[in-house]
Amino acid sequence: MIPSVIGKTFLKTYNEKYNKQFSPKEFFEKEYWELFYNHPKYLQWVTNSPFVQMKKGQKPHLLTEIDRKEKLENLFEKAENEIPDASFALGFPASESKEFASTSGLVSEVLIPVDEDEVYLSWIGSSLGIGVAGGFTILFDDPVITLQTYEGWKVYRKYLNDPVLEKLRGNQINTWNGQWLTYSLNPEDYREDFDFSTLYNHKIFKVDTSLTEVNTVQWSRLFFSLSLQFSQEEMMGYVYGFGQTNKTIGFIPFQFKSGNQIKDVYKQLFGGIYSNPKDFESLFGMHIKRACELGSIGLQALRPDGLKKYMKEDKNLTFKKEEDTINYQAYKTWLVAMLTKNKEEITDYTMDLAKIIQKYRAGGTKLDRKTLIEKELFASPSKKGFIEALTKMIKDLDGGDLLNIKQLKDEVHLMTNEEYGYFCTLLKFDYAFVERQA
Structure with missing residues (x-):
């Protein structure tokens, strides 16, 4: 199963880096179990697994070390003697013999021989899943990503064991993985001496009077961080969701070069980098499920979610709020990136046209020119x-x-319908911007 494959990739990388020769079971017992389950607060809650099956009167935070060790032995016994199912082998089907239950996910109908190692690797791999907003998790079969994710496990455990952070919620390992990778793989944000306050300021944690928990990261922010590490790569990700009914989307290519393309276009249009990268990057990206339906996650999937209404309806930015300017820059960046994705040169052509159209409107004495521009x-x-x-x-x-508008007529005629949609929306935004400045 897929988590077992990811677990195998990680364990090979881990053994090489730390000069170990751990088998899957040895790593599970000496490292994984110690981090995840040998504490009052768990890092991950796996429904129906031996670690959450409590005897009468037992609760996770009241278990003794002997109790926790007993649950570990129960898992060992199952892994050695039983046919793997979802209760103790993550990503495997539920135990129904005739058909897969609705709670099964990541399942293949192909009969694949499995051994005891696969069980332990499935736990390791599943815990390397990267949770993103929208209720989905992503697995990347990549040594760098899996090892960096593991390094974050130790940070999450440290905070869970900190008595000052007693209200910090456990069982959020996949959500934590998403935030940790987004932060730690971004050299513009990451600091070696970071602490809880640093991460709180980066909006990784939500704190209120009764509970502290990890916020779920938007996939676009994770995407931008990964694009810094894999700037020219396309990497296959496995997208799925665990819940009351499990969801498997499957293998989706992630085109990380698109993240850098967005940044390059912004730099050429507006100069420098955006003043608040986190807020700006959060504007990009449609819902993760919609993005996956495109077949790959790249430039098109990064379309700002708020842009759609301006492309489908007779609406425009008003620039009456500060956020309109930020949205304008994000929308324009994406639209220009889409229009120039196969071109080497990026020009602010629509801004020049917008100035001509605004000049034309200003030259009228009635509302006829305004109506022509906005309504036609x-x-x-x-x-x-x-x-x-x-x-x-x-x-x-x-x-x-006159020459520029005549040339525009010819160029629009040669555009595809898709290109026209992007171009018209971009020109509309630039016109509103120029009109506001006039």
């Missing part, structure tokens, strides 16, 4: 309507403005 030009769902609106404008233009 930008509101047109098709290239035909857009070109017809440009044709109406031409009679009132001359000189360089």
